[in-house]
Amino acid sequence: MHVIELLAPAKDLETGIAAINCGADAVYIGATRFGAREAAANSFGDIERLAAYAHRYWGKVYAAVNTILRDDEMEAAVGLCHDLHRAGVDGLILQDVGLLECGLPPLPLIASTQMHNHTAERVAFLEKVGFARAILARELDLDQIREIRAATTIELEVFIHGALCVCMSGQCTLSYAMGGRSGNRGQCAQPCRRSYSLEDAQGKKVVAERHLLSLRDLNLTPHLGDLLAAGVSSFKIEGRLKNKAYVMNVVGHYRQALDHLLAEQGGRKASSGTSTLGFVPNPDKTFNRGYTRYFVTGRGADITSPDSPKHVGEPLGRVAALGRDSFTLDAPSPLRSGDGITFYDRDHQLEGSTVNRVQGKTVYPQKLDGLAAGARVFRNHDHAFAKHIAQSRPERKIAIALKLCETSNGLALEATDEDGVRASAALVCEKIAAEKPERAKTSVAQQLAKLGDTEFSASSVMVEWATPLHLLPSQVNSLRRDLTSNLTAARAQARPVQEKSLIANHAPFPLAKLSYLANVLNQKAAAFYLRHGVSDIEPAAESGLDLAGRTVMTTRYCLKYELGLCPRQEDSHTENTEDTEKVTIRILDPRTPVSPASVSSVSSVLDSLPPEPWFLVDDEGRRLRLRFRCEQSYCVMEIVYKG
Numbered sequence: 001m002h003v004i005e006l007l008a009p010a011k012d013l014e015t016g017i018a019a020i021n022c023g024a025d026a027v028y029i030g031a032t033r034f035g036a037r038e039a040a041a042n043s044f045g046d047i048e049r050l051a052a053y054a055h056r057y058w059g060k061v062y063a064a065v066n067t068i069l070r071d072d073e074m075e076a077a078v079g080l081c082h083d084l085h086r087a088g089v090d091g092l093i094l095q096d097v098g099l100l101e102c103g104l105p106p107l108p109l110i111a112s113t114q115m116h117n118h119t120a121e122r123v124a125f126l127e128k129v130g131f132a133r134a135i136l137a138r139e140l141d142l143d144q145i146r147e148i149r150a151a152t153t154i155e156l157e158v159f160i161h162g163a164l165c166v167c168m169s170g171q172c173t174l175s176y177a178m179g180g181r182s183g184n185r186g187q188c189a190q191p192c193r194r195s196y197s198l199e200d201a202q203g204k205k206v207v208a209e210r211h212l213l214s215l216r217d218l219n220l221t222p223h224l225g226d227l228l229a230a231g232v233s234s235f236k237i238e239g240r241l242k243n244k245a246y247v248m249n250v251v252g253h254y255r256q257a258l259d260h261l262l263a264e265q266g267g268r269k270a271s272s273g274t275s276t277l278g279f280v281p282n283p284d285k286t287f288n289r290g291y292t293r294y295f296v297t298g299r300g301a302d303i304t305s306p307d308s309p310k311h312v313g314e315p316l317g318r319v320a321a322l323g324r325d326s327f328t329l330d331a332p333s334p335l336r337s338g339d340g341i342t343f344y345d346r347d348h349q350l351e352g353s354t355v356n357r358v359q360g361k362t363v364y365p366q367k368l369d370g371l372a373a374g375a376r377v378f379r380n381h382d383h384a385f386a387k388h389i390a391q392s393r394p395e396r397k398i399a400i401a402l403k404l405c406e407t408s409n410g411l412a413l414e415a416t417d418e419d420g421v422r423a424s425a426a427l428v429c430e431k432i433a434a435e436k437p438e439r440a441k442t443s444v445a446q447q448l449a450k451l452g453d454t455e456f457s458a459s460s461v462m463v464e465w466a467t468p469l470h471l472l473p474s475q476v477n478s479l480r481r482d483l484t485s486n487l488t489a490a491r492a493q494a495r496p497v498q499e500k501s502l503i504a505n506h507a508p509f510p511l512a513k514l515s516y517l518a519n520v521l522n523q524k525a526a527a528f529y530l531r532h533g534v535s536d537i538e539p540a541a542e543s544g545l546d547l548a549g550r551t552v553m554t555t556r557y558c559l560k561y562e563l564g565l566c567p568r569q570e571d572s573h574t575e576n577t578e579d580t581e582k583v584t585i586r587i588l589d590p591r592t593p594v595s596p597a598s599v600s601s602v603s604s605v606l607d608s609l610p611p612e613p614w615f616l617v618d619d620e621g622r623r624l625r626l627r628f629r630c631e632q633s634y635c636v637m638e639i640v641y642k643g
């Protein structure tokens, strides 16, 4: 039977607990140092508390130790891994293979997506050297995932939701090249979210100031079944910097979707208990840049969000009438006071405001500078929804069947939980026959089912006694308390724990030569690769490499394709050419009214093929050269620094 894990990000202890309560089977969290999100660091005490909480439900906590390391940091990083083991974590997410040479604790090792886990050969290698799991590259499609599945037996983890790196996983040095902040060391400055102009070889501006590298956010809700069938066992939500409401909403959404799927396709969830959310999750209501399925079923026509890297929100309609301090929409408006709205001004810059009040159809925002009649209005903050989430108290309960029976000197209470774990508690008492036998039975059953703030809820209560007995509430309560405490202890004993030790061998790495893109920053990592048959190793960019003229980003996203100019366009299996053209027009000129009727073809906007090479130019005039390899089995675009 498939065991399926829903894996959620935990910025901190509070968010982690909320994720578990909303139904996450596991969470991942950063420690004090060496996490790929430097801004999401946590103390060992908090990680220990989170692990203890998750373990009650047989949930798991993985610690992200996924930066690349300098030689002088190795000892501290290894020490940190041992501290995390003592804190009770269930696995370590690593990027730096140097750590594998250093005597790690016996925890399952998870190969970070930063290790560029994109081929069957690479993932098979990870299995041979002892990794328990690989987090696959985000840009893979279902066929590639199936191919990897066929080549290995280790667990496969796949991103299903959240922000996307436009660069192939682990191959990005753009942030480091542009300002010394390395994504491989948890400091990505997100240059891919900035605005760029596209210039051709003659310096002619083809596209002016658009977010040409900024992708929409991933949402694979419709493809969970495909991923499950392809052999994925862990479904990951991105976002260790996301707030608690976001995590609750998205976890709640995927818990429901996965439960539905498991009921339909078979399989079981990786932890115990059932969550009651207290709100109706809706991923459109919290942060997103618009959603894409990215490449999971081939190139989607909806990959980029060139207008803005921000949360634009749900489209509501267009401004029908504009007053001095108010507006009305051309559609029924759901806006209420406290909501946040966004719109694009005449220069197509995103503006935002808060709704002060609504009178009938008339909306009074705090400010409406830049709003014009006909402009589209979006809602990026639904106040009622946010309040609802903030006030909800999600609960997660493990179902137990209770049985009360007589013993020679009193009573015994037994429980069997949904995992088959059993516990009991005894009460020595004088047996006094109850005056009202039927009522005695009902009332004792009701009292036993009051499991209050424990992690349990009673699915059934059986009372088996020869003569109905008179019991004091204090006797029943003490029996129930002893039972739940014994059951918690029995569950802790019975909790399945995965141990793993590394296999030191000479299994050959799929490549004999490694460039700086292999991210080897320390002697131990070099020793690891040498032992695995690599003969030629270039140090990582972060060693101080001069990146001028070198590739700092490699993407499956093809800007030529987005502009309708990729040679693959002709033979491509894009399901909807019209959609692609709409996207193209949107990138070229966002102010062009987009409707199929008004757009005859891309060439009506772009009259000749801009000569190559093309450059992306940022607002400080820095130039990045684009190199296209569209002739490969799929498009590959490279960005060359100071090319």
Ligand SMILES: [Zn+2]
Residues within 6 Å of the ligand: 558, 560, 561, 566, 567, 568, 628, 629, 630, 635, 636
């Ligand atoms: Zn292409």
